[in-house]
Amino acid sequence: MSLYCGIACRRKSFWCYRQLSTYVTKTRYLFELKEDDDACKKAQQTGAFYLFHNLAPLLQKSGHQYLAPQHSLLELERLLGKFGQDSQRIEDSVLIGCSEQQEAWFALDLGLNSSSSINASLQKPEVEKELTGSFTELRKALYQLNVKDASLLSTAQALLRWHDTHQFCSRSGQPTKKNMAGSKRVCSSNQIIYYPxxxxxxxxxxxxxxxxxxxxxxxxxxxxxxxxxxxxxxxxS
Ligand SMILES: [Zn+2]
Known part of the structure; x- marks a missing residue:
């Protein structure tokens, strides 16, 4: 019995160590992407994108569940090209997490107009038809998503909303510019940094x-x- 317990404890501590190690590795990787614009841009090449329209995520219905489809950078560039949009719009995307294999995940809103972007918002019905999904209000779909997607899309929506409402410096009134990952915005006039x-x-x-x-x-x-x-x-309190 004690031998069995010993093995079980070792297995459990190994499992805990592995979980902790994975968490630390992922956190370090995400930190690097938040601090280094070039590394973040590179991560977009192999990353996956979740799409939104006016803060509603693109979802696909599967029985009683909703699925959140991912798109590659190539698919996104093709989509933007088809609707006459510049691929520079991808720079409006925000980093929302990564997989254990360090595949970075991003979110991009095709409906919001950022002050730094000259692109108009994409028409919702046309994009929905093209991507065979629908932009659905997140609160209505939250409990019909799996735990990972529900958490990821909630993070994405909060971050996209924050960027949409913090496009100008509250001190100088000048436009703020997001970094590549979207972990902060900086005012070029007085260098004030704004964090979500x-x-x-x-x-x-x-x-x-x-x-x-x-x-x-x-x-x-x-x-x-x-x-x-x-x-x-x-x-x-
Ligand atoms: Zn300012």
Whole structure:
């Protein structure tokens, strides 16, 4: 028995070590891409892109589930070319993560107009038809995605929204420019660096031990309920 436990513990500690090692390797790689524009641009060559239109991700329905299709850089360039867009638009994409094999993942919104981009937004129906999917409101599809895609698309949407609403410096009013990964924006006039915001939230589950209190909003899909949540104000404790 003790021998068995010893083997199990060693296996578990090996598994923990491997998980930790993978996490550290991925974090280092992502950090490098956030700091080095050239490395990030290179990572786009072999990376995968998730597409959005006005912050709604492109999804494909598969039975009761949604799938989030990935596109390669080549496919994206072909798509933009087909709709008369410059491939420079790809520079509006943001880094959202990477696989264990260090395949970088990016998100690009084809509907939002960035101040630095001369491109007009792509028409939604035409793109949907071309990519055989639909740009779907994320909150409605969240529970019909797998855990990895739900997390990744939530990160992507938050980051894309932050860039869309922080295109100008709050001190000088001049345009800010994102770095390649989209981990920050810099004002060229006074060099102020802006980083994406974190918004602390609290989620509570009210329970009497056997039952719990859930709520729903009218736009939730049928059968969807959630625990009660809210944002924390400054100074709240
Ligand atoms: Zn400024």
């Amino acid at each position: 915001q974190m918004a602390p939230v609290v989620i509570t589950l009210v329970s009497d031990g056997t039952r719990c209190l859930l709520a729903r909003q009218s736009f939730f899909p049928k059968g969807m309920y959630s625990a009660l949540a809210g944002f924390c104000d400054i100074g709240l």
